[in-house]
Amino acid sequence: MQVDTGKIQALTRDLLLAIGEDPDREGLKGTPRRVAEALAFLTSGYRADPAKVINNAIFTQEANSMVIVKNIELYSLCEHHMLPFFGRCHIGYLPRGKVFGLSKLARLVDVYARRLQLQERLTEQISQEIMDRIDARGVGVMIEARHLCMMMRGVEKQNSVMVTSSVVGEFRESVATREEFLALIGSRAT
Numbered sequence: 001m002q003v004d005t006g007k008i009q010a011l012t013r014d015l016l017l018a019i020g021e022d023p024d025r026e027g028l029k030g031t032p033r034r035v036a037e038a039l040a041f042l043t044s045g046y047r048a049d050p051a052k053v054i055n056n057a058i059f060t061q062e063a064n065s066m067v068i069v070k071n072i073e074l075y076s077l078c079e080h081h082m083l084p085f086f087g088r089c090h091i092g093y094l095p096r097g098k099v100f101g102l103s104k105l106a107r108l109v110d111v112y113a114r115r116l117q118l119q120e121r122l123t124e125q126i127s128q129e130i131m132d133r134i135d136a137r138g139v140g141v142m143i144e145a146r147h148l149c150m151m152m153r154g155v156e157k158q159n160s161v162m163v164t165s166s167v168v169g170e171f172r173e174s175v176a177t178r179e180e181f182l183a184l185i186g187s188r189a190t
């Protein structure tokens with residue numbers, strides 16, 4: 001489904017009126033168009049196919065030791081307020097003969113982050129996608145993020161970081177594997 005940018009523009013104009021603004025004043029003239037363009041981009045994950053994003057970048061590899069990709073930048077929108085949350089995503093997986101090309105995990109994170117999200121669901125979708133895509137022995141995903149809906153509205157919550165994790169396969173079954181993952185990503189949550 002394509003984004004209806006015309007409708008978003010009309011709605012944004014109404015929204016400006018509803019909050020008591022004048023959509024025709026100079027500074028706001030281009031705002032409905034800019035909001036529509038920004039929203040189209042920030043929700044582009046709905047229209048992206050994870051399989052296509054990863055396509056051609058899965059490689060056969062004999063070594064089956066744990067692969068870690070740390071500090072993947074993450075920007076998403078919370079579905080409750082449509083305000084940003086942002087932070088870092090850490091991914092670990094145990095391959096079963098197949099690994100991802102280096103940049104692909106970051107692309108995969110973007111596909112799921114560029115939607116209206118809950119941090120918990122985002123974390124699980126990423127781990128499940130990796131699991132399914134390369135039939136991994138196990139996957140661990142941790143996201144540390146700050147939510148503007150909390151930070152901008154409550155003084156006590158300005159420094160709080162929400163941490164979510166999702167572990168599947170051997171990461172769930174084995175304490176040692178989970179601990180190796182947490183040690184390798186240098187988590188404070190160990």
Ligand SMILES: [Zn+2]
Nearest residue numbers: 078080081149
């Ligand atoms: Zn929120």
